[in-house]
Amino acid sequence: MKPGIFDPTRRELLAGLGAGLSAGLGASAAGLITGGAGPLVTAQLALQARPATLALRPGQPPTSIWELAAVSHIGDVRLRRGDRCEVVFRNDLPVPLAPVWYGLSGGAPADPLRGRAPAPPAAVETSIISIPNAGTLLADFRLFEDGLKQPARPLPIIAAETGPVAVDRDEVLLIEEWRLQPDSTAVPPGQDPKDAKPLYTINGQTSFELSALAGQRLRLRIINGSQRSVLAIKLENHEVNVMALDGQPAEPFPARNGALVLAPGARADAFVDTATSAAFLLHDGKEARKVGQLTVSGTLERRVPLLPPQPLPANDLPEKLDLKGALRFDVALGAADAGWIRPASFSTASTAAFRAKAGRTVVLALKNAAPATTVFHLHGQPFRLLDKLDDGWKPYWLDTLAIEPGQTQRIAFAATSPGRWLIESVATDWAAPRLVRWYGVE
Structure with missing residues (x-):
């Protein structure tokens, strides 16, 4: 795909799962953390597949959807590189499901389609995952979309670096794509949308706003959570430095025209030094639309000026590949x-x-x-x-x-x-x- 942009021809908490689940998670993890049978567990994550709603059209009833929610966390799910994480998953939806992890190279449990059966309705299952790399991950149900009755929201997961990264803020921007019928019901992916119209949200909002001070360095973890569309997102009047793609550090480079082109499921970590208020523009290959706003007010006073972005810590991937002997x-x-x-x-x-x-x-x-x-x-x-x-x-x-x-x-x-x-x-x-x-x- 060409690097050009806007080319129209291209494209709460553990208690939320109930006292029984909370107690079960605490007891099982406690044994591991205190050195019982099995290796050390350093993190816990409780996930729930559940029904939800989103307000996608003003003046109309909320749209019914499904979602993968992290009920053990308030706000973003943040783990760390090197964690061994106990994951408790409860399926409160009427079809068999299991989270599928994207970007977790070699650390995930067996994918549901290659030996591990999905959890039936009302079931609770526990697994252990390793977090070998830092990066921006994604978990969702897209491998089960043939059985989905509603579109399902994915869950961003951050695997943080073990050392500090020189940014003032670290923000997740999850772009999602919906096909809405005139009555505001949503068509699941893989089905004929007929007269349903496309609609896009950032973090579940049709008009997203991010507030910042002038002179702040933001780390924006931009995720194309859509199920089918290649999308381009642009922050007007700002230089956007790409620092990582699909959860792996890259040699820093400026995004062309301040815009990123992402395939469905792709992720990009970008550094932005805020200057003025600006619009987030999204292009789906047909038209550009405003989907959010960076609102800048006030100024961050610094004793030392910002240096150019430095590469993120490496994830121990091979520096060279043997193409001749491949x-x-x-x-x-x-x-x-x-x-x-x-x-x-x-x-x-x-x-x-x-x-x-x-x-x-x-x-x-x-x-x-x-x-x-x-x-x-x-x-x-x-x-x-x-x-x-x-x-x-x-x-x-x-x-x-x-x-x-x-x-x-x-x-x-x-x-x-x-x-x-x-x-x-x-x-x-x-x-x-x-x-x-x-x-x-x-």
Whole structure:
């Protein structure tokens, strides 16, 4: 995808789960924290799948939705790199569900589609996850969208660096996409939207406002939480320095025209030094619209001027990849004869997309023969986007990539996380089905 912007042709608390769950979480974690059976647990997280509402149209009733909520936290969920986190998940929705983690390379429990059954309605399940890297993560139910009765909100999760980062504020901006019918009911992704109109929110608000002092350095964790659309977001009259993509530190670079282009599920950490009040503009490939406002008043007095942004601490990913000795595979995205299948019918008894020995470099040629832009997501390990000549890579890591019609993009990754991992493919059309395959690292 071109780096250009606005191109119309492109695209509470544990008690909230009830005294029984709270007591169960406290007892089980206490044994681990105090050195009982099993390794040390350093964090706890209680998640709940539940019904909710959002006020999406003034003067009309709130829209019914579903959501993945962190009832153990007030505000953002903030863990730390190196944590071993006990996760208690309660499903208070009428279909089987389980959180699927994006950006948690090698640290997540087994994805529900590759051996771990989703939690049935009213069930409570406990798992342990490791947080090997700092970064901006996302958990949601998108692998279960064939069974969703309502659109489901994802949950941003921050894995903080172990040392300080030179910013004044750290803010999450979750962009979400809705398809609303005239009566304000919302159409779940994967279904024909018919006459439903698109609507976008930031942090659940149709008109988001972020207040700041002039001269503050903000770390904006911008997440495209939409299910289908490639979106571009721009903060007018400000330089936006990209510091991380898909949860992995990047060599800092300025966003072109102050704007970021993100595929569905992609994340970008950006540093912004506030100057004046400005609008947040969103472009969905068809039109630009104002979705929020940065309101600047007053000035932060500093004894020492701000220095240029320094790279974020590294996540111990390999500095180099052995492209000459890499295993190479062609992957046709979404092709019916290539083994892609809807998640509800998936089984690891199906043929693997490819297999690799642990420690090898893998290069994938991702071909999109579809007439629409298609989004690819790799579970298990981040990847580098290769240059067109296949002789180097872009200075950042990704786990999600949008590929334009008729194009082939090549990616490379180090197969460092053994196991069976999912790959996803979905066209950027609201009614398009989400498709999955698996690959193995042995």
